[in-house]
Amino acid sequence: MATPYDIVIRNASILDGTGAPAFEASVGLRGDRLARVGDIAERGATELDARGMSLAPGFIDVHSHDDWAVFLQPEMDFKVMQGVTTDIVGNCGMGAAPNPSAAVIFRALHGHDANVPEWSDYAGYLRALDANPPSLNVAVLAGHGSLRLAAMGNANRAPSAEEMAAMRGWLRDAIEAGAVGLSTGLIYEPGRWANTQEIIELAREMRGSGALYASHMRNEANHLLDAIGETIRIGEEAGVAVQISHHKASGEENWGMVRESIRMIEEARAKGLDVTADQYPYTSGSTILAAVIQNGGLDEGGARGGIGAIAPERILIASLPSHPQWEGKRLNELAAEMDLGALEAARKIVRDDPGTLVILDLMNEDDVRTVMAHPSTMIGSDGLAMGGKPHPRLYGTFPRVIGHYARDRGVMPIEEAVHRMTAMAAEKFHLRDRGVIREGAFADLVIFDAKTIIDVGTYADPRRYPAGISHVFVNGTAVVRDGKHIGARPGRAIRRSNS
Numbered sequence: 001m002a003t004p005y006d007i008v009i010r011n012a013s014i015l016d017g018t019g020a021p022a023f024e025a026s027v028g029l030r031g032d033r034l035a036r037v038g039d040i041a042e043r044g045a046t047e048l049d050a051r052g053m054s055l056a057p058g059f060i061d062v063h064s065h066d067d068w069a070v071f072l073q074p075e076m077d078f079k080v081m082q083g084v085t086t087d088i089v090g091n092c093g094m095g096a097a098p099n100p101s102a103a104v105i106f107r108a109l110h111g112h113d114a115n116v117p118e119w120s121d122y123a124g125y126l127r128a129l130d131a132n133p134p135s136l137n138v139a140v141l142a143g144h145g146s147l148r149l150a151a152m153g154n155a156n157r158a159p160s161a162e163e164m165a166a167m168r169g170w171l172r173d174a175i176e177a178g179a180v181g182l183s184t185g186l187i188y189e190p191g192r193w194a195n196t197q198e199i200i201e202l203a204r205e206m207r208g209s210g211a212l213y214a215s216h217m218r219n220e221a222n223h224l225l226d227a228i229g230e231t232i233r234i235g236e237e238a239g240v241a242v243q244i245s246h247h248k249a250s251g252e253e254n255w256g257m258v259r260e261s262i263r264m265i266e267e268a269r270a271k272g273l274d275v276t277a278d279q280y281p282y283t284s285g286s287t288i289l290a291a292v293i294q295n296g297g298l299d300e301g302g303a304r305g306g307i308g309a310i311a312p313e314r315i316l317i318a319s320l321p322s323h324p325q326w327e328g329k330r331l332n333e334l335a336a337e338m339d340l341g342a343l344e345a346a347r348k349i350v351r352d353d354p355g356t357l358v359i360l361d362l363m364n365e366d367d368v369r370t371v372m373a374h375p376s377t378m379i380g381s382d383g384l385a386m387g388g389k390p391h392p393r394l395y396g397t398f399p400r401v402i403g404h405y406a407r408d409r410g411v412m413p414i415e416e417a418v419h420r421m422t423a424m425a426a427e428k429f430h431l432r433d434r435g436v437i438r439e440g441a442f443a444d445l446v447i448f449d450a451k452t453i454i455d456v457g458t459y460a461d462p463r464r465y466p467a468g469i470s471h472v473f474v475n476g477t478a479v480v481r482d483g484k485h486i487g488a489r490p491g492r493a494i495r496r497s498n499s
């Protein structure tokens with residue numbers, strides 16, 4: 001008789017994604033699913049002995065910006081090699097449709113010589129993934145900035161009735177096509193021109209669909225708490241779940257404020273609102289230099305913008321295709337070389353290269369741990385797959401949470417860390433049969449050594465694969481085997497489930 005299993009993985013310590021204590025069992029894969037979890041007498045067509053290793057659901061990166069990267073670099077090595085099997089793209093208001101206007105964001109991220117995408121709307125985006133699958137699964141958020149850009153350009157005013165109707169229509173279509181929600185980026189142009197009411201009205205389109213509202217909030221510095229209040233209010237008045245993006249307090253004078261923002265999240269949850277957050281496990285953030293200028297981060301006398309005030313020595317140039325020799329330098333060094341003030345130097349850099357990416361030293365280690373320890377926090381890399389020296393979170397987020405924060409620093413048990421990056425994320429974003437090891441679920445899996453898993457990239461040398469991950473399976477197919485990406489591309493477009 002033919003074996004009922006394509007692959008049997010034996011003797012692994014199973015972290016099933018629910019947060020339950022690890023248990024030893026075998027799993028049998030058939031096609032794209034887990035056919036059996038428990039004792040398995042039959043041999044599989046392929047046998048894998050995972051003694052001494054942990055087996056977990058593949059990690060879900062709830063905060064990614066890989067909308068176009070999944071086509072430009074379909075093997076997605078920087079994510080898959082850290083155990084990520086599903087990417088949620090379209091965060092911070094920056095969505096891949098409608099086109100042609102979304103191509104503005106595409107070019108800022110990936111350069112002017114990259115080929116313009118061929119889809120017009122989100123349904124087309126998901127179909128393009130069906131036709132050109134990457135190595136991992138992709139779910140998509142519709143980006144408010146992209147909708148607004150398409151409806152009214154970069155206008156700093158409220159939308160007219162027609163413009164609002166256009167945005168609502170595109171969002172409705174996106175949600176019908178299977179998008180998992182709407183994202184905003186309220187420090188970025190054009191998202192920052194939107195008032196609260198505009199977003200409530202838009203988000204109402206999603207009521208009852210299971211799609212959620214994810215926000216890079218208007219302020220993560222002096223007015224963090226106002227921004228948390230606005231975000232919760234939008235969810236409450238629109239009647240949708242809320243995801244607070246990269247929860248943090250920026251700038252030394254605001255450190256410690258996350259205790260208060262967490263208290264607000266707890267209050268909202270106690271009222272029955274579905275409010276959660278995500279986080280990347282570093283004290284430095286990363287964004288485009290243009291946003292730092294637009295938010296007054298370099299203004300004299302202290303900034304009042306959404307990022308807070310940032311000293312030029314805390315700004316590291318990460319990616320600047322027109323002047324790669326500047327990558328890895330700090331803004332104060334460059335300003336001195338140019339014989340300019342920091343703000344003037346930044347303006348000159350952005351004139352040459354509008355998509356210049358920087359790494360910002362903004363946060364406090366205690367705050368990072370406080371946010372991570374809280375049960376409302378999921379994990380999202382916020383990685384930007386651009387050239388140069390990207391923030392090491394692009395390569396190391398998930399192993400860093402498990403190895404550095406859970407195992408070495410004891411911020412939470414390893415079962416809990418895995419839960420936050422798997423089942424909790426799948427449930428919140430309505431990804432059916434993902435994020436959990438149980439019979440019938442999709443076989444998105446990662447095998448790692450809990451004793452050695454760790455990120456190894458640094459700010460100076462970020463493009464390094466993490467240690468301790470041996471195998472990654474996506475929809476039942478091996479993508480990483482014995483620590484090597486083998487080039488398989490079994491990923492799928494995931495459409496939101498209504499249950």
Ligand SMILES: [Zn+2]
Nearest residue numbers: 092216245246
């Ligand atoms: Zn963001």
